[in-house]
Amino acid sequence: MATTETTKLPECWQALEECLTSGIDRVILYGASGIGKTYGGLTIGDVSAGAFRLVCTEDMTNFDVTGGFMPNGKGGFQWLDGSAVKAWKGDGTKGGRLIVDEVDKASGDVFATLLAMLDSPESASWEHPETGDVVKPLNGFSAVMTTNIENMGELPTALADRFPIRIRINEPHPNALLRLSADLRGYAVRMADAGDDRISLRAFYALDTLRAKVGMERACELTFGNRAKEIMDAIKVDALGGR
Ligand SMILES: Nc1ncnc2c1ncn2[C@@H]1O[C@H](COP(=O)(O)OP(=O)(O)O)[C@@H](O)[C@H]1O
Ligand SMILES: [Mg+2]
Incomplete structure (x- = not known):
């Protein structure tokens, strides 16, 4: 990755x-x-x-x-x-x-x-x-x-x-990932080309900005709606290196 x-x-x-x-x-x-x-x-x-x-x-x-x-x-x-x-x-x-x-x-x-x-x-x-x-x-x-x-x-x-x-293009450019906090990068790479489940870099940038102010849970809700819980859990696991 x-x-x-x-x-x-x-x-x-x-x-x-x-x-x-x-x-x-x-x-x-x-x-x-x-x-x-x-x-x-x-x-x-x-x-x-x-x-x-x-x-x-x-x-x-x-x-x-x-x-x-x-x-x-x-x-x-x-x-x-x-x-x-x-x-x-x-x-x-x-x-x-x-x-x-x-x-x-x-x-x-x-x-x-x-x-x-x-x-x-x-x-x-x-x-x-x-x-x-x-x-x-x-x-x-x-x-x-x-x-x-x-x-x-x-x-x-x-x-x-x-x-x-x-x-x-099946992977974000490394420079695009550098704009994201480190804990989001791995998951952003995995989801960028994940078919119907894919998540745009733009969503990760929004999440990253929002969570600094409103916390991770609320930022996930605002960014991902009904996928919030699933995505928040996945990011946590990913950031631990658990995948
Ligand atoms: N190499 C990069 N460096 C910095 N930001 C990037 C880079 N690649 C993409 N981005 C950012 O990621 C987002 C999505 O990129 P974009 O080129 O619009 O995607 P696409 O054209 O595939 O839909 C934009 O906000 C863009 O500014
Ligand atoms: Mg485009």
């Missing part, structure tokens, strides 16, 4: 680092929710030109992806780049990172735009509707998609084609 004394990264995080530092610029991260996929996408590899996040929902529009006009507060409108265009432009000299969260939730029109923005750098280009400027991804642009879909066979083919590397 990964704890602070572990020097080697868990295999899934090792794989992600290796890919992103070896020339791979398209990766899908999948697996349980609350395990650290988005955080990993935002921080691992070269993100020095900026990391730009896009959270896909049914209600999102191309505005979120490529941009659109916004009231400028002076009675007029001003163009605002969407996340994908921002990531293409990066810091102006080097492309940034685009993180596309819950990609499976994007609907038809937006999905098509996303595919265009995630095309290989040679083919990808986008025309600014006002200025007519043609924008292309700058060198260094990379994209990480995250999804809770477990079966990669369910991904639409056009998307799967663009993202040949898929990594299943």
Whole structure:
């Protein structure tokens, strides 16, 4: 089990680092929710030109992806780049990172735009509707998609084609565990990928914060509801090293 004394990264995080530092610029991260996929996408590899996040929902529009006009507060409108265009432009000299969260939730029109923005750098280009400027991804642009879909066979083919590397994240990153009190770490690792019973890192962070003020029992109730007793007992046993 990964704890602070572990020097080697868990295999899934090792794989992600290796890919992103070896020339791979398209990766899908999948697996349980609350395990650290988005955080990993935002921080691992070269993100020095900026990391730009896009959270896909049914209600999102191309505005979120490529941009659109916004009231400028002076009675007029001003163009605002969407996340994908921002990531293409990066810091102006080097492309940034685009993180596309819950990609499976994007609907038809937006999905098509996303595919265009995630095309290989040679083919990808986008025309600014006002200025007519043609924008292309700058060198260094990379994209990480995250999804809770477990079966990669369910991904639409056009998307799967663009993202040949898929990594299943099955363990929290050691740095995520360092944010937790030591007695919670072992249990957090065990529960992060525990199927229907899984517990998100976010729940452990909440528990850790709450218990400092209201005590363990109440913190468990507030965080876990009717699973409180079971989880509190498990944490106690785990912290004793009993497992
Ligand atoms: N390596 C890490 N270092 C610090 N905090 C982390 C790390 N990985 C995840 N977290 C925290 O854990 C929580 C869940 O991570 P997130 O990336 O949102 O999970 P997922 O995308 O798999 O649902 C977030 O609060 C995030 O900030
Ligand atoms: Mg996420």
